[in-house]
Structures are given as C-alpha cells and as structure tokens.
Amino acid sequence: MAGESDLATLLKSMHPLLRDGDYVYALWAHGKPLEGNIEAAVREAEGLTVVLRREEADRLGLSYDFVAAWITLQIHSALEAVGLTAAVSSALTAAGISCNVLAGFHHDHLLVPSAGRRRAMEVLELLGRGVVLRTERQPDREEVLALTASAFSISPVTGLPVDGVPPEVNLLRELFECEEYLPELSIVAEIGGEIVGHVISTRGWVGDLELLGLGPLSVQPHLQRRGIGSALLRETARRAEDAGEPGIALLGSTEFYPRFGFLPARTLGVTAPDPAWGDHFQLLPLKTWPDGVSGTFRYASPFRAA
Ligand SMILES: CC(C)(COP(=O)(O)OP(=O)(O)OC[C@H]1O[C@@H](n2cnc3c(N)ncnc32)[C@H](O)[C@@H]1OP(=O)(O)O)[C@@H](O)C(=O)NCCC(=O)NCCS
Structure with missing residues (x-):
C-alpha cells in the first residue's frame, strides 16, 4: 500500500x-x-x-x-x-x-x-x-500586539466593545520593554506561521518572594474555544515549574482558570493589589511554593502605572 x-x-x-x-x-x-x-x-x-x-x-x-x-x-x-x-x-x-x-x-x-x-x-x-507553541521573538511583536487588540476588542469584564485601542495593548507593549520581562515566559501559538495566540508572564513579588504575574493572554477571536488558550496556560505552568518559579498570579475568570489549578490567592496568604478583585485574583502554587507566605502581590511596573 x-x-x-x-x-x-x-x-x-x-x-x-x-x-x-x-x-x-x-x-x-x-x-x-x-x-x-x-x-x-x-x-x-x-x-x-x-x-x-x-x-x-x-x-x-x-x-x-x-x-x-x-x-x-x-x-x-x-x-x-x-x-x-x-x-x-x-x-x-x-x-x-x-x-x-x-x-x-x-x-x-x-x-x-x-x-x-x-x-x-x-x-x-x-x-x-496545526498549532505550534514557541517562545516569542522580537520580530513577532507587532503581530502579537495586533492579536492582543483583536482579542480584547470586546472587554472581558463588561462584555461590551472597547472604544479605541484596548488598554491591554499598551500594557503589553510596555511589558515587552520593562525590566521584569522574562523572554522564556512570552509564548506564542502559531498556525501555518501566523500568530494566533499569545501569553506573557512577568516578574512579580510578594514581599521579597519572587513570583510571576500572568497576562495579558490572547487568542484570535475566530479561533477561540479550540484549546489554544489552555495550551498556552499549560505551557506557561510547565516552563515556570522547570525554572523553579514558586507560583503564578493572575486576575481573571473564576470559571476558566481553576481548571488549571489556580486558587483564590487569598487562600494562599496573598492579597490582591486591589481588594475589589476578590476571588478573581488567583494563584497557581507550583512545586516550590513555600509555607507561610503572607502579603500583597506586586505586579511588574507597567501594571502599576496602568
Ligand atoms: C480567554 C481566552 C484566552 C481563552 O482562550 P481559548 O483558546 O478560547 O480557550 P480554550 O479553548 O483553551 O478553553 C475553552 C474553555 O474555556 C472556557 N472559557 C474561555 N474563556 C473564558 C472566559 N473568559 N470565562 C469563562 N470561561 C472561559 C470556555 O468556555 C471553554 O470551556 P469548555 O471547554 O468547558 O467549553 C480567549 O477566549 C481570549 O483571548 N479571550 C479574550 C481576551 C481575554 O479575555 N483574555 C483573558 C483575560 S483574563
């Protein structure tokens, strides 16, 4: 045959x-x-x-x-x-x-x-x-920013169309340039050479403890709900684990993230930068998560200026 x-x-x-x-x-x-x-x-x-x-x-x-x-x-x-x-x-x-x-x-x-x-x-x-995940590279950035604009053109918070450029685009542009940028934790998903998904995690802290702050996470709207966002999250968690990172914090849906092991951050002793975020501020503890953590999470500087 x-x-x-x-x-x-x-x-x-x-x-x-x-x-x-x-x-x-x-x-x-x-x-x-x-x-x-x-x-x-x-x-x-x-x-x-x-x-x-x-x-x-x-x-x-x-x-x-x-x-x-x-x-x-x-x-x-x-x-x-x-x-x-x-x-x-x-x-x-x-x-x-x-x-x-x-x-x-x-x-x-x-x-x-x-x-x-x-x-x-x-x-x-x-x-x-047809999906390949790989580390983001400098020449990808304009394409990644355009993807982020299209993913966030409808606000995930209000469900309404966003006027002008979504704030996540400028935030991401600054994250690419900031001191807290970690190249291995900016990951793209490609189909046939086109970037269809992206996730970034940058350095964050609770007191002196170094953690990761995840976001923005974007998938091209017409390709959502096909597992690409989940694959980017799992890849982030693996790379973070391999690098010995203790945990990943994020602000996001309490329906989507718990399936990857994220817990309300307060249950691990970590307070959100804004108390109004409540249980939407979540944390994934990794293997080296230490006992007795207590304090408020501090994101990379561009988040604090946003
Ligand atoms: C959130 C996002 C990255 C998810 O990527 P995705 O590729 O669509 O997700 P997956 O296909 O891997 O996972 C789909 C599952 O997650 C659920 N899901 C996806 N986005 C969700 C959301 N915002 N809230 C609740 N559940 C969500 C889907 O219902 C689906 O569940 P099911 O498998 O039980 O049906 C993507 O929808 C996106 O880019 N949204 C716009 C930007 C955004 O909101 N980013 C995250 C900010 S916190």
Whole structure:
C-alpha cells in the first residue's frame, strides 16, 4: 500500500501512540550474534547500535545513558514523504524536547526523553491541529500586539466593545520593554506561521518572594474555544515549574482558570493589589511554593502605572 505523502494530511492524521515502558540505546559487542528482543538496530562503521526495552537491556547486561519513551506515529507515511519528521522535530524542539526519529517501512517512531512523554504527546496533539507553541521573538511583536487588540476588542469584564485601542495593548507593549520581562515566559501559538495566540508572564513579588504575574493572554477571536488558550496556560505552568518559579498570579475568570489549578490567592496568604478583585485574583502554587507566605502581590511596573 502506498503511504500518505501530503504534509497537512500527515500531520492531521498522524495519531501518535505512546508505547508502555522505557526504551534505551545501547552498543552491541562487535561480532556477537544478536539475541533477545531488539526493537531496532543500526550498523555503523564504529559498531552496532540497538534500541530495546530498558528491562531487556538490563537482562542482557547492556549499559545505556539515554532513557526514552517511544511514540509511534500511526499514519502510514510514504518513506519519501517530505516534511513530517522536520515538522514533528521542530515542534518538539520548540517545546524544549529532544527527539530521535526512527523510520520503519510503515511508520515513523519518535524516541523522546522518558520524563517528557506527556508533554511530547500534547505537543503532537496540538501539531495535529496545526498549532505550534514557541517562545516569542522580537520580530513577532507587532503581530502579537495586533492579536492582543483583536482579542480584547470586546472587554472581558463588561462584555461590551472597547472604544479605541484596548488598554491591554499598551500594557503589553510596555511589558515587552520593562525590566521584569522574562523572554522564556512570552509564548506564542502559531498556525501555518501566523500568530494566533499569545501569553506573557512577568516578574512579580510578594514581599521579597519572587513570583510571576500572568497576562495579558490572547487568542484570535475566530479561533477561540479550540484549546489554544489552555495550551498556552499549560505551557506557561510547565516552563515556570522547570525554572523553579514558586507560583503564578493572575486576575481573571473564576470559571476558566481553576481548571488549571489556580486558587483564590487569598487562600494562599496573598492579597490582591486591589481588594475589589476578590476571588478573581488567583494563584497557581507550583512545586516550590513555600509555607507561610503572607502579603500583597506586586505586579511588574507597567501594571502599576496602568
Ligand atoms: C480567554 C481566552 C484566552 C481563552 O482562550 P481559548 O483558546 O478560547 O480557550 P480554550 O479553548 O483553551 O478553553 C475553552 C474553555 O474555556 C472556557 N472559557 C474561555 N474563556 C473564558 C472566559 N473568559 N470565562 C469563562 N470561561 C472561559 C470556555 O468556555 C471553554 O470551556 P469548555 O471547554 O468547558 O467549553 C480567549 O477566549 C481570549 O483571548 N479571550 C479574550 C481576551 C481575554 O479575555 N483574555 C483573558 C483575560 S483574563
């Protein structure tokens, strides 16, 4: 059967499947006949590399460093199909996940670091819908500001159209330039090279404790309610966790944010900059959230001037 070769179709129907367990790469002793359950082998001038389940490598006494999760793209791709592995590995790279690709006759297989398996599956699921998340870059800014203007053209507070440029646009412009800007926490969602979503978190504080303040968060209106905002929030939480940040504060809907683990900030000892915000001022405590926090949250300077 001829395999699929159109990239958009391949991405839409790649159906990634995560195999159980861990896999490793090991070197096979020169001249020794192959034995055991080897999943893949590559012969090189320097020797034979085998890929096998971790337990099997242990049973055979093979040593290894890289412990991987194995994801099979279930689409039957033509071996000569152009772009699938490039699209997959660049989306994973943008998410900070390294990826080794093995092509079988029928399918492509990805070996990603074992600890990143769930994240890799999410990245592939988004890619299947054409969405790639990546860190914002300086040349993106005008496009991101235009997106923010269109997302906030209806006020999320009043539900009414906003006259002129929404205040979130100038706030974001200043956040890009302020001292509290954190490049890795300004993240865009792209479809086909067009920016359709953006989220930014900047440095904030409670007393001396450094936290993050999230916002604005924008998704292009005609693409809302398709999971893009949720993906940007989850990516922010992951990057913040990886960076050892203790928590993320924001002002927003009490229906939308609690599903990501946000709690009323007051329940964690953190008071809103404006008491009128009540339970709309929320906080996501991360792994390093310390006990006994008490104080008022201070946003990056552009928020305070807004
Ligand atoms: C808020 C926003 C970023 C959400 O992005 P999105 O891509 O539409 O969200 P998702 O598709 O990931 O999530 C959709 C879910 O969140 C809910 N949701 C989205 N925005 C919501 C809001 N403002 N209030 C309550 N629920 C909301 C939807 O009902 C949906 O729930 P369901 O899956 O149970 O049906 C987007 O709607 C947006 O840009 N809005 C305008 C700007 C804005 O309000 N920014 C946030 C300021 S706090």
